Amino acid sequence: MTATTLYWILFIGVALASWIVSFSLERKFKRFSKVGLGMTGREVAEMMLHDHGIYDVQITCIEGQLTDHYNPDTKTVNLSESVYNGANVAAAAVAAHECGHAVQHAAEYAPLKMRSALVPVVSFSSKWMTWILLIGMFTLHIFPQLLLIGICLFATTTLFSFITLPVEVNASQRAVSWLREAGITDNETTEMASDALHSAAYTYVVAALSSLATLIYYILIFLGGSRR
Numbered sequence: 001m002t003a004t005t006l007y008w009i010l011f012i013g014v015a016l017a018s019w020i021v022s023f024s025l026e027r028k029f030k031r032f033s034k035v036g037l038g039m040t041g042r043e044v045a046e047m048m049l050h051d052h053g054i055y056d057v058q059i060t061c062i063e064g065q066l067t068d069h070y071n072p073d074t075k076t077v078n079l080s081e082s083v084y085n086g087a088n089v090a091a092a093a094v095a096a097h098e099c100g101h102a103v104q105h106a107a108e109y110a111p112l113k114m115r116s117a118l119v120p121v122v123s124f125s126s127k128w129m130t131w132i133l134l135i136g137m138f139t140l141h142i143f144p145q146l147l148l149i150g151i152c153l154f155a156t157t158t159l160f161s162f163i164t165l166p167v168e169v170n171a172s173q174r175a176v177s178w179l180r181e182a183g184i185t186d187n188e189t190t191e192m193a194s195d196a197l198h199s200a201a202y203t204y205v206v207a208a209l210s211s212l213a214t215l216i217y218y219i220l221i222f223l224g225g226s227r228r
Contacts, residue, residue, distance in 0.1 A: 010213035014210040021199065021206050024202075025196075028195060032090040032193075035088055037089060040086060041083040041091035045095040045096070056075055058075065065082070066094075070099075070102050089185065092185065093175065093192075097200075099175070100173075103174055104170065111163055114163055115167055124153075126157060129154050132147075132149055132150035140221070151215070151222060154214070158214075172194075
């Protein structure tokens with residue numbers, strides 16, 4: 001089996017998994033957005049932060065769909081409009097998840113610190129690796145070291161994807177646990193929140209596997225070319 005054949009098998013498999021995960025995630029969030037709660041996403045976020053003794057993190061409303069994120073540099077929990085203003089299970093789950101990252105930051109959670117430390121490296125790698133990999137494949141028989149450099153750069157983005165997994169899973173665990181303990185959700189709605197966040201976590205799993213598959217493809221090309 002050639003490197004190209006293996007890559008296409010992996011690519012099609014990952015693409016199919018990505019579509020299934022995205023479809024499931026969209027369907028669940030649409031369904032859980034119809035299950036009302038007595039607090040908006042902003043109120044949930046504010047309460048979770050305060051319950052953990054965090055008062056120096058701001059909650060902002062941003063444009064977009066599923067653009068929610070926590071920025072450790074600016075100490076802001078950024079919620080999309082539907083989450084910020086939404087008073088439903090989906091909004092509460094997303095808001096609590098993003099606050100879970102703020103709690104990780106305050107607690108100096110090791111995987112989050114590691115991921116943050118890799119951000120400048122990944123930013124540099126993402127800027128140059130595509131061109132280096134492309135030129136490296138064309139000049140493989142003349143200057144194979146260039147492709148190897150590209151592979152090393154790509155490997156940092158793959159590592160970043162896998163370090164992201166425990167960070168996201170832990171933030172979801174913190175979110176679901178707090179929602180239940182704080183009385184924001186009951187047994188039924190806690191299950192819904194957990195289900196939604198689990199589906200969201202699968203998107204990171206697929207992204208990590210996709211990155212790994214691509215990395216393996218480039219490595220096989222390098223090994224095949226260096227043997228000639």
